[in-house]
Amino acid sequence: MxxxxxxxxxxxxxxxxxxxxxxxxxxxxxxxxEKGTAISDVGALMTFSGxxxxxxxxxxxxxxxxxxxxxxxxxxxxxxxxxxxxxxxxxxxxxxxxxxxxxxxxxxxxxxxxxxxxxxxxxxxxxxxxxxxxxxxxxxxxxxxxxxxxxxxxxxxxxxxxxxxxxxxxxxxxxxxxxxxxxxxxxxxxxxxxxxxxxxxxxxxxxxxxxDVLPMHCSANVGEEGDVTILFGLSGTGKTTLSADPKRKLIGDDEHCWTDDGTFNIEGGCYAKAIDLSAEKEPDIFNAIKFGTVLENVVYDKQTRAVDYTDVSITQNTRASYPIQYIDNVQMPCVAGHPVNIIFLTCDAFGVLPPVSKLTPEQASYHFISGYTAKVAGTEMGVTEPQATFSACFGAAFMMWHPNKYAELLAKKIKGHKVNAWLVNTGWNGTGSRMKLKHTRAMIDAIHHGDFDNVAYVKDEEFGFQVPTECPGVPSEVLVPINTWDDKEKYAVTKNKLISLFAENFKQFEGGVNPEILEAGPKSPELA
Structure with a gap:
């Protein structure tokens, strides 16, 4: 009423x-x-946004x-x-x-x-x-x-x-x-x-x-010991999927702040992509779709009201909005301590970034400002080779200050709280195959368990970050990208192309960025 x-x-x-x-x-x-509104077979409100x-x-x-x-x-x-x-x-x-x-x-x-x-x-x-x-x-x-x-x-x-x-x-x-x-x-x-x-x-x-608070376009979860992990990543990198970890409590899937006291979620709910959603791949999200959930622009059977999550005839951007407590394993209230680990997720379609690497605070700031991911050839009309995408702070569309403002806050907090920063590639390697989800999950688990504390690292000479050579549950040969390429010369050419894309993108920030952050970027072989 x-x-x-x-x-x-x-x-x-x-x-x-x-x-x-x-x-x-x-x-x-x-x-x-309201035109186009109906109830799904599991009780969600299906709506049409026009x-x-x-x-x-x-x-x-x-x-x-x-x-x-x-x-x-x-x-x-x-x-x-x-x-x-x-x-x-x-x-x-x-x-x-x-x-x-x-x-x-x-x-x-x-x-x-x-x-x-x-x-x-x-x-x-x-x-x-x-x-x-x-x-x-x-x-x-x-x-x-x-x-x-x-x-x-x-x-x-x-x-x-x-x-x-x-x-x-x-x-x-x-x-x-x-x-x-x-x-x-x-x-x-x-x-x-x-x-x-x-x-x-x-x-x-x-x-x-x-x-002096850092707002972040990221997901976050917390372990039994109170250890918080922040996951940054653009669309398609696995931010929502990897943050919904049955072994850890979800703090939130999209928007957070990092204060002098710790981390808090801005939102009271989740807004998940529904394209190709299934109980097998993403059970937490699938089970959150019920009475009270809003399903936007999905296609459904007019008789049974069962949703076809593979049908993108209205839009590829089908979505589900639900209160965060619809997820079983959630931190309530959505507040936790300082991050122990920050993970930048990227989907590298060029096949040259390692599946996991450790970053210095300056490198973390550089990759934070860059906000890199890539589309693979064939995923969209007209994309015939890997296509790099950069979005400053992994959310340029919502950032009001210069990216360096957020990057400085990030670097200050990483140093002040001795946070580990990692770059995790959920994309492709030199075999032309995408990283297996179970391998990526194993690497995230290794980060949480401290398994990389006592392993040998190799330095990537061009990017400068440290690459672990061992990870429980992951074949060692996939950890160092060059080992997955038969044609080493082509690997070098492809890597150099990606470095030049990073450098070209970063030119727009050079005037407002600290010299230490600028220096932390990748260098082509002759400058490395």
Missing amino acids: ATKFDLHQYGIETEKIYRNSSVPVLYELGLRL EKTGRSPKDKRIVRHPDSENNIDWGDINIGLDEHTFMVNHERALDYLNTCEHLFVVDAYAGWDPNYRIKTRIVCTRAYHALFMQNMLIMPTEEELANFGEPDYVILNAGQFPANRYTSEMTSKTSVDLNLERKEIVILGTEYAGEMKKGIFSIMNYLMPLQ
Whole structure:
């Protein structure tokens, strides 16, 4: 039922407001009123996000303001917007929200550590969006909700209504605008729920460094001894799969912060890719799909309502959103100590990076800023040879400061807490075969058990990192990449090509990066 709650302070006069509604209420309203909504055979709410089935990074704008302007790394990712244009879009959103018979409000927290959490308010028009954000944020208790007061940040999601493409600085009918000074995000022209989640992450990425806290686009888990592992990695590297470890408790799968006291999850839920999902490959995620879970843009049997996770006819970006407690082995509350190990996951399609290597703090900063992975030939139309992808800090789309700001914080914390840093390649080797998941898991286990403390290492002369020559459960011949190549000359040429791609990508950061980090990058053979 709608609560006695109003939004008059925002200029919204709609009287029927559903605030922090129960899951059954949101199901009922979604099924009754929203096109493309259905219940799956296991009770999940299947929804359709409309034309946009992913984020629209080119349509994201940040208002330029004297108070924050000098802190933001302006460019192709952080695109500026003037205050007047923001207010035009803001007014457009209010006009639309005022035409709605009812609205949904989600009042909840971002951040499990009460010292750093922010109060957020989501105002939206769809039950699907409300349930999604109730899954993804940390929901207040009844007492906390009664004393919630005014939020720190507000998202006005009028995504069913388009931006006016003739408005100054608009590039399409989609616009996601962040105003740090007004503490508001306005969404027009996209119903993809991930815009709200990542909007809050962008805010945390701005706020946390101001308090000497490192925000991270990563997964995290903790062992029985309280040893925390952070896993960074771009899409397809195994970040979610490898963090869901039956021997360790999950802290979170996507967004965390590292404070002077330890690690905390920003979110209250998980947002897992559902493409090719199966009970055999990813049982934790598969079993989390039940009543209360949101399934986005999946294809299902119209009779049985069974989902076909292999069908990508709507989008390859099918997703499941569920509360973190739907995972069996989870750390509650999602707060833990300082990391003992940091793992950078990469999927190297060139076949020249070792499956596991140990990094110095400077090398860790270099690879953190680089954020490398690669697509293999044949995975996408037109990709005929390995294609390198770089995303600064393993999440460039959400980083507000210059990457060096985050890299300096990382290096400081790695040194201060004597953290081990590792690069783990889940991609290919010289045989043309991808690393076996069981071998990668064995290497992660070896890191956790300290098995690499007493083994011989060889130094990679070009990249400079140390490569262990033994690992329990892994054939020694796959640990040193050159041993997997029949054609050693081709290995050298391919490796040199990857080094040049690293160097070319890093040129954009050279002006703002410490010399020690720059020096820690790979060198071509004549310079190594």
